[in-house]
Amino acid sequence: MKCHVVNIEDLRWLLGHTGGFRGGYVTDVQVSKRRLLDEASGREVPAGTTVTVVIRYRIHQMSRVAKLTMTGVTDFSMFEQEGADCSTLGVIQAELNEGKLRFWFDPQGELYVVCEEAQLEEVAAPDLEPLSLEQVAQWTFQSGMPDWPTVAWMLAELDVAGVPCVWRATTSSPGRHPAIQWEGDLIPASMQGTANIAGVHCLLYGPLDGPGFGMVLRVRGIQDRRTGQVLSLLADLIARRFSGQCLVGNTIIPGEDWQNWKSFEQQRRTDG
Known part of the structure; x- marks a missing residue:
């Protein structure tokens, strides 16, 4: 999901949709400064500052990763005194004043941004069993497309790709999130019958924040x-077939860039 924030109505929507990121925490802060060549002087001159803040938070039994990109930044402060931590959020404060958006991310104002406009990108999924990154490999995809992947489609595509699998459906539990449409495990056919094989757990949910689905x-x-x-x-098949956004860890990747991002990460791990 993407949404631009340029006026007071947009800002009210942002705070209402996110609940002010109550109880969330900042995972990443990135500052980018553009410079352009001034042909008259032959020198590079400043051409704008962008600040990106990535926040993990929960609301309505959904875990969300939000990337707030603030452009045309005219004032920015990130100052942590000894023993302080501005990554843990209460409820952020924001206002539109004299055409400028102002964001206070913590009560002490140690993370503070003034900008011309902002863009929210977000991927959300129902709360799942909390596991550390060492315990789980997870890929999340969210799309605004009205047609959803089906179990039959996944099995057929994997079969064509030469990796046939069998499907083991998960029985619905009373406490399951109402947005979940179906879930189960894909077991490689070559491993069928092997003891203690979990396979790839697949969960499809939607609609969420408007039309579309998540997986x-x-x-x-x-x-x-x-x-x-x-x-x-x-993951490759879904990103190619459906338009949307991928989430790996705290990184949101446009679906059309998924293959390039994956290749870059694989090369980086090889070089490292």
């Missing part, structure tokens, strides 16, 4: 080569 692919514990292959291949 979570998850492998718990140490990845077997074959389950890792299924997760990677299925």
Whole structure:
């Protein structure tokens, strides 16, 4: 989901939609300064500052990762005194004053941004069993498209790709989030019958924040080569077939950039 914030109505929507990011925490802050060549002087001159803040928070039984990109920044402060931590949020404060957006991300004002406009990008999913990054490989996708992936489509595509799988549906529980449409595990056919095989857990949910759907692919514990292959291949198939945004860790990636981002990360790990 993407939304531009340029006027007071947009700002009210942002604070209402996010609940002011109550109880969330900042995972990343990035400052980018553009410079352009001034042909008259032959020198590079400042051409704008952008500040990006990534926030993880929960609202309405949904876990959300939001990237707030603030452009045309005219004032920015990030100051943590000894022992202080401005990453933990209460409720952010924001206002529109003299055509400028002002954001206070913590009560002490240690993370503060004044900008001309902002853009919210967000990926949300129902709360799942909390696991550390060492315990789980997870890929989330959110799309505004009205048609959703089906189990039959996934099985057919994996079969064509030469990685046939079988489907093991998860029984619905009374406390399951109402947005969840279906969930279950994809087990590589070559591993069928093997003891203690979790496979790739797939969960489809929607509609959420308007039309469309979201999907979570998850492998718990140490990845077997074959389950890792299924997760990677299925993520590629979904990102190619549907327009939307991918989420890996705290990074939101446009679906059309997924392949390039994955190749870059694989190369970075190889070089490292």
